[in-house]
Amino acid sequence: MIRHTVVFSLKHAAGSEAEAAFLRDALVLEAIPGVKKFERLRQVSPKADFAFGFSMEFADQAAYDGYNEHPVHTAFVADRWVPEVADFLEIDYAPL
């Protein structure tokens, strides 16, 4: 199991329609083959300067690679992520 997480902040104003649209439209990622336990989350620690997070799990590296290369994912990155995300950090976990 690989848990892929990304914590991020948007360029959009908090509570804006553009913010809501980004979070809503990100649901296209959930339907990509291999994606399990897809979650859209609010980052709530005052110690971290990020507002949101996505988390998903893959059975193995092959499933993760398939997600990364999937045209729905690459289109979301190019059309939405790059222009709308201000800052982010990817953190991936595997069992110890």
Place this chain on the structure above:
Amino acid sequence: MIRHTVVFSLKHAAGSEAEAAFLRDALVLEAIPGVKKFERLRQVSPKADFAFGFSMEFADQAAYDGYNEHPVHTAFVADRWVPEVADFLEIDYAPL
């Protein structure tokens, strides 16, 4: 639900007995009241400069506060975390 995560690296050499001892001894945190779904994880993304992670969930802020203030937690932070951890970032999530 609040998911408390901390991604970190240790001062110990990779694969060392000191590293193994830290990860083993951290299991004391799992027994603190209110802690659910405690996980010890390996951080595997080459894009993040951290080696490990802990993840746990709390039913609400009161349970999280109880954990933070619990003497087993404060002792672990003082006696093990502060001297043995080289770098860390806390990221907490709540449902969107």
